[in-house]
Each structure stands twice: as structure tokens, then as C-alpha cells.
Amino acid sequence: MANALTRIEVPSLYIGAENDVILPPSSADGMEDFITDLEKHTVMDSGHWTQQGKKPGKKLIE
Structure with missing residues (x-):
């Protein structure tokens, strides 16, 4: 079951922060x-x- 999802087929938005040391872009x-x-x-x-x-809010609204 863990390998069942191989592709995400819905529109997705990733917003990252330039200087994020935890989750960099x-x-x-x-x-x-x-x-x-x-x-x-x-x-x-x-x-x-x-x-x-x-x-980020503006991108979510767009």
C-alpha cells in the first residue's frame, strides 16, 4: 500500500522560502x-x- 501512490494528478502549489535552512527551496x-x-x-x-x-497569500489567491 505504501507504494500505491506514484503520481499526484491534481494541481499543486509549493511555496518555499529563499533562506529556509529547514526546508530549502x-x-x-x-x-x-x-x-x-x-x-x-x-x-x-x-x-x-x-x-x-x-x-504567499497572493499566490494562494491566484
């Missing part, structure tokens, strides 16, 4: 291989606890 590298419709965005000048609510 590079942690999303390769996601396109198993997520068919993936849109990736990086919030610049931000770390793990993104304090820039307008930038």
Missing part, C-alpha cells in the same frame, strides 16, 4: 517527476517562519 527539486501539475514559487528574503503573509 532545493527540497522541492524533482517533485515534478511525480506531481503532474506543480507550480513552484520562492518567497525571497524570507526564512522558515515566513513573516511575509502578503506574498
